[in-house]
Amino acid sequence: MALQVYNTLTNKKEEVVPVTPGKITMYLCGPTVYDYFHIGNARPFIVYDIFRRYLKYRGYDVKFVMNVTDIDDKIITKAIKEAVPASEVAGKYTNAFFEDLEKLGVEPADEYPKATENINEIIALIERLIDKGLAYQIEGDVYYSVAKFSGYGKLSGKNIEELKSGARIEIDARKKNPLDFSLWKAAKPGEPAWDSPWGKGRPGWHIECSVMSMKYLGETIDIHAGGSDLVFPHHENEIAQSEGASGKPFVKYWMHNGFLNIEGEKMSKSLGNFFTARDIMKKYHASVIRMFFLQKHYKSPVSFSEDRILESQNALERIITAMQNIDIVLKDIDFEDNDDQKVVEQIAGLKSEFLKNMDDDFNTAGAMSNIFDLVKEANHILSKTSLLREDYITLKEIRAIIEEFDSFLGILSYKEEMHTSVSEDSLISILLDVREQLRKEKLWNLSDEIRDKLANLGVEIKDYPDKTIWMKKIKS
RNA sequence: GGCGGCGUAGCCAAGUGGCUAAGGCGGAGGUCUGCAAAAUCUCUAUUCAUCGGUUCGACUCCGAUCGCCGCCUCCA
Structure with a gap:
């Protein structure tokens, strides 16, 4: 289309x-x-x-x-x-x-x-x-x-x-028609002004x-x-x-x-x-604000409130988390880059749904639902106990396609920029290293204390079988 | 008064003249996990403001009614 x-x-x-x-x-x-x-x-x-x-x-x-x-x-x-x-x-x-x-x-x-x-x-x-x-022209004004x-x-x-009969139009007796609008405004004393054929003044809006x-x-x-x-x-x-x-x-x-x-x-x-x-x-991160607008059609009026923004933040985190989880799984996988035809076709189908929505008067709200379809598919695979070769290829494809769409959506930077301060990063990584040791020794009280205290500071931790990741998060 | 738009689940929000009305947030329960978090599975609109009409069939088209918003003045 x-x-x-x-x-x-x-x-x-x-x-x-x-x-x-x-x-x-x-x-x-x-x-x-x-x-x-x-x-x-x-x-x-x-x-x-x-x-x-x-x-x-x-x-x-x-x-x-x-x-x-x-x-x-x-x-x-x-x-x-x-x-x-x-x-x-x-x-x-x-x-x-x-x-x-x-x-x-x-x-x-x-x-x-x-x-x-x-x-x-x-x-x-x-x-x-x-x-x-x-x-x-009238007295230095142009209408x-x-x-x-x-x-x-x-x-x-x-x-x-x-329009003429409308009561809200201010009448300027000098104008030929009340609807006439100014192209050039004569300068009043002290106002910024430029020379013109009609005297000093400035442009109309x-x-x-x-x-x-x-x-x-x-x-x-x-x-x-x-x-x-x-x-x-x-x-x-x-x-x-x-x-x-x-x-x-x-x-x-x-x-x-x-x-x-x-x-x-x-x-x-x-x-x-x-x-x-x-x-x-x-x-709130800029990506959250972009997400907020992306979930609505651009022509519709939108109500603003912090609850709505928080909803968008949670929705965005679903996408970000999926991307992180894909990365974790794909990190140590070395598979030859030959694509699986079945996977390619399936993903192409999901992709074209997204593009169809975007082509239809920029229906970003519909298009975002297609992103969530991709996320759902990825999460579904990630939750399986053992992955097949075609699963890895699917994950790789999904990741690539979301990243591709982000070239205009501009929402994935949420992840990167949650880790901006170098000193903060290094401090947290030290704490997490220590916590990892505690966990190996099954000192759960201490390791949980670290997690909870970091959470109070707005740093959220997620434990995975082979690593721990964290991100800054605003709680309502 | 004129013009334009809107009214879909607890909330946000797509959508189509006819198979089960997307998706997200929130909520309930199960699984996984040392515990969390994340994830997963199941459930959460017999119905799309109301009333008529057109049609074999409408939430989707038409009309009316009610309600909301914007513009008609600077304004994204």
């Missing part, structure tokens, strides 16, 4: 046919850097990271761009509050953004263009829109005239007349994504993604700007992820009901 994606533009699942065969251009609306991002903001960063890597795994040449909005009302407000330059606020949280992304195991985008580094291009696009009669763009509303399914998408990926791109709250007005406005200027379709497939709710409400900065990703990661 070919790769299918739910397209917000058509409200249907569609087969992905790239603009250029074999290549995928993908744009994700990035952060406004005025604060640390929260765990809800992390969702698109993680899920589209997984999708992008999956597309690469499937053989597409993927070019992925995410913008950084580094000039904006919120940044200015924060800068005033903290009595520092806006650029300092932006700089600080841009750095934090990259740090957190890396910790989340997100592969760097091909480009991270910043608004302030594309002012000339932004001005050029606004001029183009003015020339085409789609935008107009987009939505009535001039016939496709306005096609993404969000809204029409201009209905929507224009930068149009500029950067077209600049780095072309006038028509394959996938443009973001949270579902961006459908209107942000993405609607991007279409108006981009298609208004280029006359070409802006995006083939619009993808929108669902929200993270907390106690039934959307997690958001303005509601104040949020946890920053960096705080969550102090307590």
Whole structure:
């Protein structure tokens, strides 16, 4: 089955046919850097990271761009509050953004263009829109005239007349239409500003994504993604700007992820009901957070709570433990590398189920169940008293395939990074050596005391016939 | 009011017009183990919000009702 994606533009699942065969251009609306991002903001960063890597795994040449909005009302407000330059606020949280992304195991985008580094291009696009009669200038501000763009509303399914009658739209008497949005904002005293044909000012929020998408990926791109709250007005406005200027379709497939709710409400900065990703990661491994999102469909709303995260942690440990157990069994086995045809076919069947789910609008929740099918098969073999040659081959295959999938899932690092501190590692290994001696002498009281005390410190021990392994674990 | 989405076991969560409705977490019991942990085996939805309709047949399609959420204002 070919790769299918739910397209917000058509409200249907569609087969992905790239603009250029074999290549995928993908744009994700990035952060406004005025604060640390929260765990809800992390969702698109993680899920589209997984999708992008999956597309690469499937053989597409993927070019992925995410913008950084580094000039904006919120940044200015924060800068005033903290009595520092806006650029300092932006700089600080841009750095934090990259740090957190890396910790989340997100592969760097091909480009991270910043608004302030594309002012000339932004001005050029606004001029183009003015020339085409789609935008107009008032006292140093420039507005987009939505009535001039016939496709306005096609993404969000809204029409201009209905929107106009909506009570929540702020009326600015200078605008031709209340829905007209700003492309360029005249500078107020003390605000950061750039020279432009309309005087000193700064770009509106929507224009930068149009500029950067077209600049780095072309006038028509394959996938443009973001949270579902961006459908209107942000993405609607991007279409108006981009298609208004280029006359070409802006995006083939619009993808929108669902929200993270907390106690039934959307997690958001303005509601104040949020946890920053960096705080969550102090307590839970990034792989656990990825697992949490992987177990849900990206379009569904998700409730956040520590219980849910813990559930994901336990589920992830089932996979990790199986991988460790396979390693222990396979470690001393030397078998010639000739594959068993029956095994290969069986595993290929399980593999194709997984890929089928991923191809179906990135059904990661379904795909994860296929991973657990593999885990179950491996555990089943591991529990047998004596293993046949084909058992070893099956284990080897299962291990390889899960590792292969992890090239885009990014969850197996849980194991490795639970052992980060060298000094801690060596101390524990000494304790375990001692305990091993005690166990040989059947001094169970002492050996159990070591185990229990380590457990109190969050170091969990598992005894196997020929070795003992340990990992750090957070208990609820 | 308009637009979009959702309601599947104790919890999380896939899914299909028709064989036994995935998987995970949690729970119960048995096995294994010095004890733990891990693992394994068995059990944990005669039923998919409610009510109608279409159909030989629907949880899956259509309509209505109830409930929940998002967007319509900055927002992932």
